[in-house]
Amino acid sequence: MKQASMHVNSLVLDESNPRHEKKTASLEESIAALLGHNPEKLYRLAKDIAQHGINPAELPIVVIEGDRNIVVEGNRRVAALKLLGNPSLAPTEKLQKQFAAIARNNDIPRRVGCVIAESRTQAEHWIMLRHDAGGKGVGIVPWSSAEKSRFSGRSTPTGKALLFIEAVSKWFADDPNLVKDAHAVRNSRITNLGRMLADPYVRNRLGLTFEGDVILRGYSLEKMKPFLARLFSDLAGSVTVDQIKSKEQRKDYLQQVEDDLPRLADRLEIPQVYSKNGAADDPSTSSQGDLDDSIPDAKPAKRRRADFDKKLFRGVVLRHVSLRTSEVLEEAKQLKIDEMPNVAAIMVRAVVDIVATEVAEKLRWRRNQDTLKGRIGAVxxxxDPNKDNPDLANAWRFSQQDEGALVLKTLHSFVHTWESNPLSSDVRKLSMAYGPLLILADELLEKKRR
Known part of the structure; x- marks a missing residue:
C-alpha cells in the first residue's frame, strides 16, 4: 500500500458500501444513502472538515478498478468534501443550503491524502480493524467514558461527575466515610453520578453550575453535606441505574431525600466557586474554615471575575432545539461580555427570542405570540405554571411583573435603538436570569417527542 494525494472529483464513492442497505447506482444515491435518517451527522462532519481540515490520522483507503478510484474506507469524509464542493448533490433544498453556507464561509480542501490498496482484499483487514471496536486490541481501542473525559475536558456528564467528586473530596476531606463513598462511585458508578448531574432539574435543586473546570455552588457546604453524604452512600450502595434512568425517576429520588436537601431559603446570594485550576471557595460560606482565624490582619483576597462570569449563558446546553438554534447559542456563549457588551446584549435578546419562537412553533402555540413579552410569558x-421554581424567579420578575416592562423595553432597545448603551452588569444579569428558562424550554421539545 502506498500514499497519494488525489483530487476530490477523481474519487468515486463505493456503491457497495456496507453502510448502504442495498447497492447504489449513482453518486447522488450514494450520498443520499449516507445522509440516511440522520443528515446532521454528515453535516457536522462537513463543518468540522471545513474548519479544521481532513483528519491526518485517518486517511481514506482507495482501490483503483479500471479508470475509477473507488473509496473503500472513508466514504463519509469524501462525501462531505463532495457536498462542500457541490452542494446540489444533496437530496433536499434545505440540505443544499446548509452545505452551501459552510462552503461559502470556509476554504474547502480540494485534494485529499489517500492510501492506495492493490485490491479490496488487501484493504479488507484494515477496514475491519477500523470498524470492529478495537479488534480485541489489534485495532483502535475505544476510550472509556472516564478516559474521554480526561482527554476532552469536563463537558461530558462523566466529566462533570469526575470534577464533582474531586471537589467533594476536598470540601469534606475530614469526613472519611463520605470520601470513601465518593471514591467508590468514581471507581464503579461514575456514569450514574454523571446521569444525575446532567439533569438540569437536579443541578438547579442542588444549586450547581458547571463550566469547564469550574463548579459554581449555590449553598454552603454545611447545608449541602447531609444530602451529599446520602447521595454518595446510595450510589455506592443500593441505588442502581434503573432507579435513576429517567427524569421522573430522578425527581422521585430527590423527593425521597427531601429532608436531606438544603432549603431553598438557604441559597447563597453570591454563589461560591470551586476551580480545578486553583480558585477556592469563599471561606466565609464554607464549613471547612480554610483561613486561620488567628491572623487578624489577613485581608480577603480580591475577587476576580471567573471565566463563567465573563461569558453569556454559562452552563446552558440545548439538545432538542434545531441544529441552527443550538449553534446560535454556542456561538453566543463565546462572547466575552466585558469586551463586547453591545454584541453580547444583542445576542441575549436574540437567543431568548429564537428559542421561545421555535418552541412555540413546534408545539403549535397560537396565543401570546405577537410580542416578545408574550412569547417569553408563554414559555x-x-x-413553571405555579411560579414556584426559584431558578425562574428573575425571569418572571424581568418579564411579567412591574419591573418587566422596563426590562423588556431594554431588551428591545438592545437591537432597535441606536442610543442604547448596555452595561456589562445588565447583560450579565439578563443572561443569568434567562439561562434556566432556555434549558426548560428545550426540555419541552423532548417531552413532546416522548
Whole structure:
C-alpha cells in the first residue's frame, strides 16, 4: 500500500458500501444513502472538515478498478468534501443550503491524502480493524467514558461527575466515610453520578453550575453535606441505574431525600466557586474554615471575575432545539461580555427570542405570540405554571411583573435603538436570569417527542 494525494472529483464513492442497505447506482444515491435518517451527522462532519481540515490520522483507503478510484474506507469524509464542493448533490433544498453556507464561509480542501490498496482484499483487514471496536486490541481501542473525559475536558456528564467528586473530596476531606463513598462511585458508578448531574432539574435543586473546570455552588457546604453524604452512600450502595434512568425517576429520588436537601431559603446570594485550576471557595460560606482565624490582619483576597462570569449563558446546553438554534447559542456563549457588551446584549435578546419562537412553533402555540413579552410569558407559563421554581424567579420578575416592562423595553432597545448603551452588569444579569428558562424550554421539545 502506498500514499497519494488525489483530487476530490477523481474519487468515486463505493456503491457497495456496507453502510448502504442495498447497492447504489449513482453518486447522488450514494450520498443520499449516507445522509440516511440522520443528515446532521454528515453535516457536522462537513463543518468540522471545513474548519479544521481532513483528519491526518485517518486517511481514506482507495482501490483503483479500471479508470475509477473507488473509496473503500472513508466514504463519509469524501462525501462531505463532495457536498462542500457541490452542494446540489444533496437530496433536499434545505440540505443544499446548509452545505452551501459552510462552503461559502470556509476554504474547502480540494485534494485529499489517500492510501492506495492493490485490491479490496488487501484493504479488507484494515477496514475491519477500523470498524470492529478495537479488534480485541489489534485495532483502535475505544476510550472509556472516564478516559474521554480526561482527554476532552469536563463537558461530558462523566466529566462533570469526575470534577464533582474531586471537589467533594476536598470540601469534606475530614469526613472519611463520605470520601470513601465518593471514591467508590468514581471507581464503579461514575456514569450514574454523571446521569444525575446532567439533569438540569437536579443541578438547579442542588444549586450547581458547571463550566469547564469550574463548579459554581449555590449553598454552603454545611447545608449541602447531609444530602451529599446520602447521595454518595446510595450510589455506592443500593441505588442502581434503573432507579435513576429517567427524569421522573430522578425527581422521585430527590423527593425521597427531601429532608436531606438544603432549603431553598438557604441559597447563597453570591454563589461560591470551586476551580480545578486553583480558585477556592469563599471561606466565609464554607464549613471547612480554610483561613486561620488567628491572623487578624489577613485581608480577603480580591475577587476576580471567573471565566463563567465573563461569558453569556454559562452552563446552558440545548439538545432538542434545531441544529441552527443550538449553534446560535454556542456561538453566543463565546462572547466575552466585558469586551463586547453591545454584541453580547444583542445576542441575549436574540437567543431568548429564537428559542421561545421555535418552541412555540413546534408545539403549535397560537396565543401570546405577537410580542416578545408574550412569547417569553408563554414559555414561563408552560415550564413553571405555579411560579414556584426559584431558578425562574428573575425571569418572571424581568418579564411579567412591574419591573418587566422596563426590562423588556431594554431588551428591545438592545437591537432597535441606536442610543442604547448596555452595561456589562445588565447583560450579565439578563443572561443569568434567562439561562434556566432556555434549558426548560428545550426540555419541552423532548417531552413532546416522548
Amino acid at each position: 414561563l407559563t408552560q415550564v
